[in-house]
Amino acid sequence: MLQKVLGFIQSHNLCQPDSKILAAVSGGIDSVVLCEVLHKLKYTFALAHCNFGLRAEDAEADQLFVKKLAKKYEVPFFTENFNTRAFAEQEKLSIQMAARTLRYTWFEQVRQQEGYDYIATAHHSNDTTETILLHLTKGTGIAGLHGIPAKNGHIIRPMLSVTKDDIFDFVTSNKLIWREDVSNETTKYQRNKIRHEVIPILKEINPNLEETMQHTAERVSHAESIVAAYIENLREQSIKEAENAFYISLRPLQNATGLPVVLHELLRPFNFSYSVVLELVDALDGISGKQFESPSHILVKDREQLVITPKNLGNFGSISIAEGQTEAEMGNMHFTLRYVDADKYKLNTKHNVAALDAEQLRFPLKLRAWQEGDWFVPLGMNGKKKISDLLIDKKVPANLKSQTLVLVSDQSIAWVVGQRLDNRFKVSDKTQQVLEITLDRC
Structure with missing residues (x-):
């Protein structure tokens, strides 16, 4: 099995011989085999274990077991306790999704802080089969049919080419001990129901189901690359951000x-x-x-x-801007403010820049979302105009209208941000000092 794993690592360029690997270890049979494989292949590795606080004494025993496993291999050991139920309730997630989110977020933190190159998980080919079947049951596109990727950013899965039977043979020949998670046997979880009730029936039709699924996943993955290139070409032609x-x-x-x-x-x-x-x-x-x-x-x-x-983006509320303030942030917008003597100022007519007569302003200024009934005097005009009419004239799409901000000076709108200045606050021959406000997107 070692050569099978090594060949898979090399053919998929998962890591280099001198890579530092953080192994995700639960204490179950799969992750125990992962540790032994990394050890025998002479990789530099450490163990990372999550205690999700879901199985009381069993979870504590798992944590202690993995700690002893790290001592056996004489490698670093990292562990973290989570209140998974509280997190799931707070984020409105299932327990499984909450645990997954907590797990991978913490693994990445440890990887960065401790200087490891990759996070290795113990997924194998049976997991690929279960994942594809689960996605098919719930409905999926092409991305859901490639199973579990061998490499995803800093996450690698060296054992995807081996089956559960390979793993059992390996632990027997190497006399390895592991912790059994009793929750793996219950069919109340969707993945377990597929594992224990669906796959055995499918294997009556195709005894080599895992190998077939693995080959299918690889073919779909290559097809996905072709589709991705086509979509990327369309993306470049059709999508713009502004x-x-x-x-x-x-x-x-x-x-x-x-x-x-x-x-x-x-x-x-x-x-x-x-x-x-x-x-x-x-x-x-x-x-x-x-x-x-x-x-x-x-x-x-x-x-x-x-x-x-x-x-x-529309839920900005409002902020105040004090006299002399040089920066302001609202939502994901950043504003830069500077005061310039009028005789040294070169007028900037870009739509994201407002040049205002500083003496006409009354501080603190207020930035807020526009409201129904708001009006201003458009630059170059003497009469009032409703902002709602301005947005219609400029053909601003409905979902962008709610994001329109106004700069208010003592109840008067001085600038419809990114759209138009108010004539009452324009820079004129009588202006002595200019307040220039530039809108930068964060």
Whole structure:
């Protein structure tokens, strides 16, 4: 089995012989084998163990066992205790997802702080089979069919080429001892139900199920690379980012084959489900303004483009700016302020820069989101204009309107941020000092 693992490491370029590896060790049979394999292959490694506080005395015993295992190999040992149930409740996650989040976040912290190159987990080919079947059951795209990647950033999985039977043979021949997690036997967890009830039936049809699934996963992974190159080309043609929003031009997508799948891949970073994408495709020939939501973003069809914004950007509240202040932040926006004598100032007409007559301002200034009924006197005009009308005239998409900020001086709007100045605060021949405010996106 050692040669099988070593060959897999080399063929997938998982790490180098001198790499420092942080091994994720629960104390179960798989992770115990991982330790022995790393030891026999003469890698420099350490053990990292999570106590999720879910199994009382058993969890404490696991922790002690892994500590002794580290002493056996004479390698560093890192451990952390988590209140997993409280975290799951706080973040509204399942216990399994909460544990996974805590586990990998902490592993990465240890890796960086202690100077390790990679985090190694003990996943094997049976895990790949279970993962693919679980994804198929719940519904998935091409990404869900490649199983578990051998390498994902700093995470490596050296044992993906070996089966559970290989692991049992290895522990027998090397007389290894491990801790058995009784929760692995219960079928109340979805993965365990697939492991104990579904896979045995499938193996009656195909006794080499794990090997077949592993080969399928590899083929799908290569196919995914081809699709990814196609999607990346479309992404470069169609998506632009500007001012807290992403704009997807529909023109490059008009002749795309399999438009729902293509759009789903393009929208994947924004967490839109495939069912929402299908609704979006049906609405592409309709009127502008229809809105779609993902857990994290809002998408609006705006003429020949889609406009995507994060949900939380409109919840800015307000901030005050004191006289002499040189920087301000609001949400994910950063403002730079500077005072310049008028005779030395060169006017900047960029939309993200406001040049104001400092003497006309009353401090503290206030930055806030615009509100219905807000009005100002647009630069170059003498009459009032509602900000709602300004945004309509400028054809600002619906999900960007809520992000529009105003700079207020003593109840008067001096600048519709990024849009237009108020004529009452403009720099004139009588201006002695200019306050220049520049909007920088964080």
